[in-house]
Amino acid sequence: MGFKKIGLLFMVLILTFTMAACSEDSESTGGKVDKNSSATLTVWVHPFVGEDLKDKQKEVFDNMAASFKKEYPNVKVKFEEIPWANREQKLLTALAADQGPDVFYLIPDIMAQFADQGVLTPITDLLGDDWDKSDFEESSIESVTYKNEMYGLPILREVQTYIYNTKILKEIGGDPNNLPETWEEFDELAQKAKDKGYFGRSFEGGATANATLYPLVWQSGGDVISKDGKVLINNKDGLEAFERIQKWYKEDMIPKDSINTIDHFTPFVEGKIMAVWGAGLTVSSLKEKGFKDYVIGPPLKQEKMATFGTTGMFVVPSNSKHKELAAQLVAEMTSKESSEAFNSLTKFIPARKSATAIYDGDKDMAKMTEYVQYASPGVIHPVARVVMPTIQAELQAMMEGSKSPKEAADAVAKAIKDEMGK
Amino acid sequence: MPPQNHSKTSFSKRLILNFKKHAIVYVFLIPILIHFAIFYLYPIGFSLYITFMKWSIIGEAEFVGLQNWINIFSDELAWKAIRNTVLFSLYFIVPTMALGLALALLINQGNKGSAVFKGVFFLPVVTSFVVISAIWAWLFRGTEDGLVNVLLQSVGIETQLFLSSSAQALIVLAGLSIFKVCGSTMIYYYAGLQSIPEEYYEAARIDGANRWKIFWKITFPLLLPIHFYVAIITSIGSFQIFDSAFLLTSGGPNYSTTTIVYYLYHQGFTSLRLGYASVLAYVLFFIIFGLSLIQKRYFGREVDYK
Numbered sequence: 155m156g157f158k159k160i161g162l163l164f165m166v167l168i169l170t171f172t173m174a175a176c177s178e179d180s181e182s183t184g185g186k187v188d189k190n191s192s193a194t195l196t197v198w199v200h201p202f203v204g205e206d207l208k209d210k211q212k213e214v215f216d217n218m219a220a221s222f223k224k225e226y227p228n229v230k231v232k233f234e235e236i237p238w239a240n241r242e243q244k245l246l247t248a249l250a251a252d253q254g255p256d257v258f259y260l261i262p263d264i265m266a267q268f269a270d271q272g273v274l275t276p277i278t279d280l281l282g283d284d285w286d287k288s289d290f291e292e293s294s295i296e297s298v299t300y301k302n303e304m305y306g307l308p309i310l311r312e313v314q315t316y317i318y319n320t321k322i323l324k325e326i327g328g329d330p331n332n333l334p335e336t337w338e339e340f341d342e343l344a345q346k347a348k349d350k351g352y353f354g355r356s357f358e359g360g361a362t363a364n365a366t367l368y369p370l371v372w373q374s375g376g377d378v379i380s381k382d383g384k385v386l387i388n389n390k391d392g393l394e395a396f397e398r399i400q401k402w403y404k405e406d407m408i409p410k411d412s413i414n415t416i417d418h419f420t421p422f423v424e425g426k427i428m429a430v431w432g433a434g435l436t437v438s439s440l441k442e443k444g445f446k447d448y449v450i451g452p453p454l455k456q457e458k459m460a461t462f463g464t465t466g467m468f469v470v471p472s473n474s475k476h477k478e479l480a481a482q483l484v485a486e487m488t489s490k491e492s493s494e495a496f497n498s499l500t501k502f503i504p505a506r507k508s509a510t511a512i513y514d515g516d517k518d519m520a521k522m523t524e525y526v527q528y529a530s531p532g533v534i535h536p537v538a539r540v541v542m543p544t545i546q547a548e549l550q551a552m553m554e555g556s557k558s559p560k561e562a563a564d565a566v567a568k569a570i571k572d573e574m575g576k
Numbered sequence: 577m578p579p580q581n582h583s584k585t586s587f588s589k590r591l592i593l594n595f596k597k598h599a600i601v602y603v604f605l606i607p608i609l610i611h612f613a614i615f616y617l618y619p620i621g622f623s624l625y626i627t628f629m630k631w632s633i634i635g636e637a638e639f640v641g642l643q644n645w646i647n648i649f650s651d652e653l654a655w656k657a658i659r660n661t662v663l664f665s666l667y668f669i670v671p672t673m674a675l676g677l678a679l680a681l682l683i684n685q686g687n688k689g690s691a692v693f694k695g696v697f698f699l700p701v702v703t704s705f706v707v708i709s710a711i712w713a714w715l716f717r718g719t720e721d722g723l724v725n726v727l728l729q730s731v732g733i734e735t736q737l738f739l740s741s742s743a744q745a746l747i748v749l750a751g752l753s754i755f756k757v758c759g760s761t762m763i764y765y766y767a768g769l770q771s772i773p774e775e776y777y778e779a780a781r782i783d784g785a786n787r788w789k790i791f792w793k794i795t796f797p798l799l800l801p802i803h804f805y806v807a808i809i810t811s812i813g814s815f816q817i818f819d820s821a822f823l824l825t826s827g828g829p830n831y832s833t834t835t836i837v838y839y840l841y842h843q844g845f846t847s848l849r850l851g852y853a854s855v856l857a858y859v860l861f862f863i864i865f866g867l868s869l870i871q872k873r874y875f876g877r878e879v880d881y882k
Contacts, residue, residue, distance in 0.1 A: 243845040250633045271632040271848055359740075360826055411718035413740040414829045421719075472634070540847045543827060550829035554742055 186282060192228035193476045195483055197468075198236045198245070198255040202500040204442070214495045222486045229479060249273065249471050256480040257487070258471065260306060261464045262297045262531040263364070263538035268469075269300045270536035275470045276303035280481035286506075289490065294505040297465035297531040306467035307488040308505035310497055313463035313522050313529040314365060316340075316355065316429040316451040317436055319422065323449070326350050326428070333451035337373070337398065340454055344407045347428040354407035355429045356418030357399070359553065363545040364462045364532045365431060370395035375457030378533045378570075385570045388563035394456065396552060396559035403553045413553050414546070433463065434501040437518050450521045453528050463529025465505065537573040544569040623854040632848035644851045654856065656831055657839035658863070660746060664835060665814040667750035672810050673803065675754060676761025681795075683762070684769045694766075701759040709823040712752045713739065739825055742832035749820045749833055757813065761806055768802035769795070804875040808868055815864050836860050 203211050212233070219231035234255070236244055242264065248254035260268065268274050285307070287295070294308040320330045326346040334340035344354025359366060363378075371378060376391025386392060402408045409418065409427070422430035423445055430436065440448055453461035468487050470480040486492065493509040496502075503523050504510050513519035532538060545566050552562035595602065627644050631637035648654050679697050683690045700708060715723045718737035725735045739745050772795065780790050818837040821827055827834035827842070834842075836856060844853030 240845075243841075246633045246845065246848070267848070272635045273632075360828065409719055410735070410737060411740040413718075413737070414825060415718075415740065416826075543831075543842060543846070546826070547828060547830045550742070554830060556742075556830070 187226075187478045187482055189226055190228055191226060191476075191479055193479055194230040194232060195257065195476060195480055196232045196234060196255040197483070197487075198234055198258040200236055200238050200241065200259055202496075202502075207499060210499055214492075214499055217495060218487050218492050221489070221491070222483055225486070226479065226482070229483075231483065246273070249473060252473060254471055254473065256470065256474040256476055257468050257483055259309075260467055260469045262467075262534050265298065265305055265467065265469065266300050266534045267536045267539050269303070269305050272472055274305045275472045275474065275477050275481075276305055277307070277470055277477075277481040277484065278304045280470070280478055281307075281485055285485045286490075289506045289508050291505055291507060293527075293531075294465050297534070298467045298469075300534060306469035307484050308465045308467045309488050309493060310466040310500065310502035311463060311505050311526050311529065311531075312433045312435075312466075312502055313453070313526045314369065314431060314433045314461050315453045315522070315525055317422075317432050317440070318429045318449050318451050319425060319427070320447045320449050321425065322347060322350075322352055322428045326352075330449040333449070335452055335455060335459070337454055337456045341401075341407070344402075344428065345405075348405070348407055352425075353409050353421075353427045354402065356422055356427050356431050357402065357408040357412035358416050358418050358431070359412050359546065359550060360414040360416035362542050363549075364464070367395055367399065367545060367549060368530075368532065369453065369461045370398055372460035372462075372530060373454055373456045373458065374398075379535050379538075383535075383574070385567045385574075387570065388560075388567035391457070393559055393563050396549070396563045399549065400552055400559050413550050434503065434519060434522050437522075438501045450518055453525060459528045461525070461529050462532060463526060465531040466502065537570060540573050541566070541570050623857060626851050627854045627858060629851045631850045633844075633850050637851075640851065644855045647852060648855055648859065653831065653834070654836075654839060654859075657834050657836045657856075658859070660831075660833065661815055661817065661835045661837075661863075664746055664750055664753075664817055665811060667747055668753050668814045668817075669807065669810045671750075672754050672758050672761055673806050675758040676806065677765045677799075679758065679762040680765030680769055681791075684766060694762075697762055698759040700756050703756075705756065705819045706823060708752065708756055709820055712748070712755075712820075713824055716748050740829055742830045745825050745829060745833050749817070749824065752820050752824075753814070753817065757810065761810070764802055764806055765799065768799045772798050800875065804871065807871050807875060811867050811871065812864055815860060815867070836863075 199215060201208070201211070215233040219233065222231055223229065245254060245258060265274070290308065291311070294311055295304070298304055298306045298308055318330065318333060323330050326343070328343050328346070334343055347354050357366060368378060371387065371392050374391040374394040376389060376395065377386045380386055403412060409421065418427060419430060419432070419436065419439065421427050423440070423443055429451065437450070453459055468484045470477055470484060474480050488505070490506055490508050493504040493506045494512050497504045497509065498512045501519065503526050504512065510523055513523050548557065548562040548565045551557040552559055557565070626637065628639060628641060629637035630640045683694050716738040717725065718740040719725065720729070720735050722738070724738070728736065737744060738748050776794050777790060780794055785793065816837055817835050818841065821833045821835050821838045822841070825833040827838045837860065840853045840856040840860070843849045843856060
């Protein structure tokens, strides 16, 4: 074979590879997917509702699949329910073995970690232009965004706040129509509750800092990690949050097992605690138990009104074999109709503005929806999830009295910095 | 007799002959060898390989040499986890053996209720760990209405925090494990007691030995192989403790119940440091291996009944 023929063959090979690469590239951008594509998409979902509503949850997901099938008749969508416990482990091992789903559910702090590790596919380009961006709350889009890339679309929002026992409120002279808005007002009421033999509030120290420390840090005007990556948790505002928790524990405003319990709902229902820290699901559980003596109060403020409330999203893993189709399925699963059906059932707040009308006739959920503007979805940083056990441990050490609030806050800040450096 | 020729050829010939002679045995061994290779050898080898890698389970692994092995020396939490595991073992091993032996002696008496007791004491062994953990959590609630606290208050002892206390949580977890495991220990000891020839006891009684002396001079020493076996399996079990720390305390409070396996799990599946988690797994292996060697050296003596 002469040089010319070899050269020609080489050129053909180069062109073939280049075209293949181009075609791959064009597949992953623009959001244009062949409507006749055929594939099976697996979606991992969790039990968002109790056992009694399981069939209804299945119906909601089946409807999403049916709706998607209208657009993509050759695509089969398979929903598989995975328990909440150890879901990260199940996901990662399945994905590592190439046996994972094409779409799964995630919350922002894990999303940042997974995105950083390359587990997720950015779907900004895969979605195309017609996914109705303006209908999503801006904050919920921020919650699914990491390093300028969207890694999912939000289906739900949540807001955590105080739910008061009205019987206790009346007994201690509180007004269900005029609930505390500041730390001082709350503490004054909690002291009255304590004087009558109740605890002021629940504090589930075994839960993540999202539901314990962070709301207080934000309320005092502080932050955990700034947007430019500075660790702020041990500054003056952050320290104030640590001190507040220590005060509550020392003064018996919160139960003694607050150090690491994960259940204060039961003692609240038993009428031992004035206010339980909860969300829409807590209200549903109270209703299920026939507990009617409650009223929802606002998130508190010291410097500013703030609280935690997650944003639930559906994401596409980086090793999905059908990324483009999966992204379109995510768009379908978070459409107005899907959001309405899903959130009506699960008692979360839709991430779409147009879907929030579902709670127009529900005064409790309407109130939650009103407070969602104050909710932050946590710390969106790759180390956010990794440092959770350290934060829990330092808070526990402080409550046990082996560390001062300053020592605990400094130790948390050091742990975050160490993790960032790894 | 002329010296035998141990050349390679003769060796391979012998090997082939040997293989032909026992071919059917090897054929039957193939499935278990394949199973062993896939589910034991490969994971052991692969986990050793990833101790030299930085790997988050997804994506490419990056070679980091001995870095993961070096990191463990400066990781305070890893040492705390090792310390907690050793402490747990101390709280767990001897009480489990003592209680198992005591229960075995009780049911070995052959009274009418022995069979019932055997069933009752064995019940926790076959009950799900999750169920027992839930019961334990209910019993040891660190509040005034926790059942154990109610009992303590009735005898004038103040409310204890139990699982919410750094000083008590590990002991409560050890108690749970003792409760769960001592039924099977009882069965091992019961089998050992049954194998001690009755004539030893008859001879001792004729010589006027009391129960206490019979126990210490006959029963206890003749159970040495059982002591050894039980010590090995309870040690291995105690060093691998995970479920109760995971279900009841999440390694807390303040890391007081963070054991090696719990820490390993956290490093692997929360921090996504599979390489470092594998190093912890090997450290655990070396500890258990060393401990087993020590136990074999001191307790693994042959016992001759005759």
